[in-house]
Amino acid sequence: MTTIATERKVKTGIAVLIAIPFIIPFLFLVSTTVRSPADYAANPGGLPRSFTLDNLVNAWNDANLGMALLSTLFVSVIACLVCASTALAGAYWFRIHDGRFIGMVRAVLVAGYAIPMIAWLIPVFVILANGNLTGNLFVAGIVNGVSSLPFALYLVHTFYKQVLTAEILEAVTLDGAGTLKAFWHVAIPMSLPALASVVALVFVWSFGDLLISATLLQSDPAVYTVTLAATSLSTREEVNLQGQAAAALVALLPTIVVFLFAQKSLAKGFGGGSEK
Amino acid sequence: MTPVPISGGTLRQPRRSSTSLDRSRFLGTGLFLLLPVVILEVALFFVPLVYIFFRSTYDWQPGGESTFIGVDNYTALFADPEFWEVVGNQLFYLLGLPLWVIAPLVVAYLLRENVAKAGIFRSIYFLPAVMSPAIVGLVFRSLLSGDGPVNSFLNNIGLGEFALPWLTDAALVKPVIIILVLWAGFGTGVLIFSSAFAAVPQSQFEAARLDGAGFWREFWYIAIPNIRSTVVLWTMFQVISIFLFMFAWIYVLTGGGPGLASTTMDYAIYQNFMRFGYFGTAAAQSVVLVVMILVIASLTVVIPAVVRLVTGRVRPRAAVATVTLAAPARATDRAAGEAS
Numbered sequence: 001m002t003t004i005a006t007e008r009k010v011k012t013g014i015a016v017l018i019a020i021p022f023i024i025p026f027l028f029l030v031s032t033t034v035r036s037p038a039d040y041a042a043n044p045g046g047l048p049r050s051f052t053l054d055n056l057v058n059a060w061n062d063a064n065l066g067m068a069l070l071s072t073l074f075v076s077v078i079a080c081l082v083c084a085s086t087a088l089a090g091a092y093w094f095r096i097h098d099g100r101f102i103g104m105v106r107a108v109l110v111a112g113y114a115i116p117m118i119a120w121l122i123p124v125f126v127i128l129a130n131g132n133l134t135g136n137l138f139v140a141g142i143v144n145g146v147s148s149l150p151f152a153l154y155l156v157h158t159f160y161k162q163v164l165t166a167e168i169l170e171a172v173t174l175d176g177a178g179t180l181k182a183f184w185h186v187a188i189p190m191s192l193p194a195l196a197s198v199v200a201l202v203f204v205w206s207f208g209d210l211l212i213s214a215t216l217l218q219s220d221p222a223v224y225t226v227t228l229a230a231t232s233l234s235t236r237e238e239v240n241l242q243g244q245a246a247a248a249l250v251a252l253l254p255t256i257v258v259f260l261f262a263q264k265s266l267a268k269g270f271g272g273g274s275e276k
Numbered sequence: 277m278t279p280v281p282i283s284g285g286t287l288r289q290p291r292r293s294s295t296s297l298d299r300s301r302f303l304g305t306g307l308f309l310l311l312p313v314v315i316l317e318v319a320l321f322f323v324p325l326v327y328i329f330f331r332s333t334y335d336w337q338p339g340g341e342s343t344f345i346g347v348d349n350y351t352a353l354f355a356d357p358e359f360w361e362v363v364g365n366q367l368f369y370l371l372g373l374p375l376w377v378i379a380p381l382v383v384a385y386l387l388r389e390n391v392a393k394a395g396i397f398r399s400i401y402f403l404p405a406v407m408s409p410a411i412v413g414l415v416f417r418s419l420l421s422g423d424g425p426v427n428s429f430l431n432n433i434g435l436g437e438f439a440l441p442w443l444t445d446a447a448l449v450k451p452v453i454i455i456l457v458l459w460a461g462f463g464t465g466v467l468i469f470s471s472a473f474a475a476v477p478q479s480q481f482e483a484a485r486l487d488g489a490g491f492w493r494e495f496w497y498i499a500i501p502n503i504r505s506t507v508v509l510w511t512m513f514q515v516i517s518i519f520l521f522m523f524a525w526i527y528v529l530t531g532g533g534p535g536l537a538s539t540t541m542d543y544a545i546y547q548n549f550m551r552f553g554y555f556g557t558a559a560a561q562s563v564v565l566v567v568m569i570l571v572i573a574s575l576t577v578v579i580p581a582v583v584r585l586v587t588g589r590v591r592p593r594a595a596v597a598t599v600t601l602a603a604p605a606r607a608t609d610r611a612a613g614e615a616s
Binding site for chain 2: 004007008015016019021022023024025028032044045046082086087090093094096115116120122123124126129142143149153179204207209210211215218241244251255256258259266267
C-alpha cells in the first residue's frame, strides 16, 4: 500500500509542476497591472512592492475599453445566435435524412473547418468593402458565427446521433408531427447540452478573435473589438507595459468568467460532442 | 470484426430500420432547416474560394482595373525565396507535432488514476483554450522580451547565461513558438485523451497489472492501442491548427520576425494583402495554402491505407475518421476495442 501512496505523491507532484507554467502568466498579468512602472522597471521578474489602479484606469480610457467590450459582446452574441440556430437546424435535417450523397454533403459542410480562414476572409472583405459593409459589427458577428459553423454542425450532429434514436424519430413521425414541429418540440429541447457547448465555444472563439476583426474592423477605431483595442494599444509608444497588461487583463476576464461557469460544456464541445 | 457504418452511430448498427425509414422520406422534407447552413457556408466559404482562385490569375487591384495575367502570380511566387522561407517555417513548426501529441497523451495517462484532485489539474491546463491567442500572445511577448520578467528572473537566480533573446533571435523564435503552441493546446489534448482513456475498460489495465506491467508498458501496450483513433484525430487537429490558426499568435508575438523567421502562411497572406497591397500575390498564396491543406488531408487517407497494406490490419473507420476531421472518437475507439 505504501507504494501506491508514494506513487500518488509523485504523480500529484508532477501534476503540480506542470500547472506552474499555466499559472505564472496570470500572476504576471495581475501583478504587472497593479504595479507602478518604476517598481516594475526595478525588478521585472520579482514580486510587486507597490499597488495602484492607475494602469487600469489609464488603459481603460486610452483604448476606450468600455466601448470595445460592448462591441465585442455584441459581435459574440450575434455570432452565437447565427451559429447555434443554423447548426441546430442543419444537424437535425442531416439526422432525419440518410444516404451516401447526403453524407457527402455533410462531410463537405464539416470540412469547411479546414478551409484556411484567411483564404475566404480576404474575398469576403473585398466584397463587403464594395458594399460599404466593413466596420460593421453586425456583419462581423455573422462572419464570426459562420467561421465556427462547420465545427458546430459536426458537434450537434454527433450529439443528435446519440440522443435522437431511431425509436424517438419513429415515434415522432407516427405521432404525425410535421418536421418543423418535431424539430421545435422534440429535437431542440433534447439538444440543450449540445446547444450549451456550441454557445460557450462560439462565444469564447468570437470574443478572442483577432483575424476577423483585424480584417473587417481595422479601418474604424470606433468599432474596435477588445482584442483589437488591446493589441493596437501595444503599438502606441506612449502606452507602457503596465497599460498593456491592464488591457490584456480586461480582455481576458469575460472568457475566464465563461470558463468558470460553463467549463463542462466547453470541455464537451472541444471533444466534438463525442463524450457524454 | 464488424465493419462500422460510415454514417457513424456504431451503437445502432444492428437496426437498419431507421435507414430504411429515412430513405423512404422525401429529400425535400424540412429543406428550410438545411438551407441556412448551406447558404451561409457557400456564401462565405465556397464562393469566396472560387473567387480568390479566379483573382489569383489577375494583377488584382480591388476597386480598380485588374488585368488577366495567367499564372504570372504563381511563377513570381515560386521564384520568390521569401515564399520558400515561409513554407520552410511552416514545415519547421510541424517538428513540434510529436511534442504536441505525446505530452498531453502521457499527462492524461498520468492523471487517469491515483492523483489527488486530478480534475482541478485538468481545469488549470485547459484554461488557455478559452483565452484569446492574441491576448495571450501579448502576455508572452512581455514575459519573453529581452529585458522582461523571464530573463530578469533568470539573472536573479544566477542563471544569467540562459537569459536569451527568445523572440528576436532567428534560430530561437521557432522553437519558442512550438513551446507556446504546446502551452496553448496541451489542456485540450489532456481533456480529449482523458475522456478517451475513461472509455477503456478498467479490466484491461488490471489484467496488465497482474501480468506485472509497469507504467510505461501499460501506457504503450494497453492505453495507446485502445485510443489510437483519438490520437490520430488529435494529430490531425494539431496539423490543421499549425497551418490555419497561427495568425493571432504571430501577429502579436513577433510580427513574423525577426525578418521572416517566424512568419506562417496565413500571416504572410494577411501582410501581403492588408499591409503591402500585393493583392494578386496574396490570392495566389491563398490558393497554394488551400492546396497544401488538401494534400495533407489526402495524406491522412493515404498513410493509413499504406499502413494497412503493410501491416495487414483492417481498420475500416480510420480513413473516414480522419477525412471528416473529427469523427465520433469514442464510437471509433469502441469499434477498435472490439476488433482487437
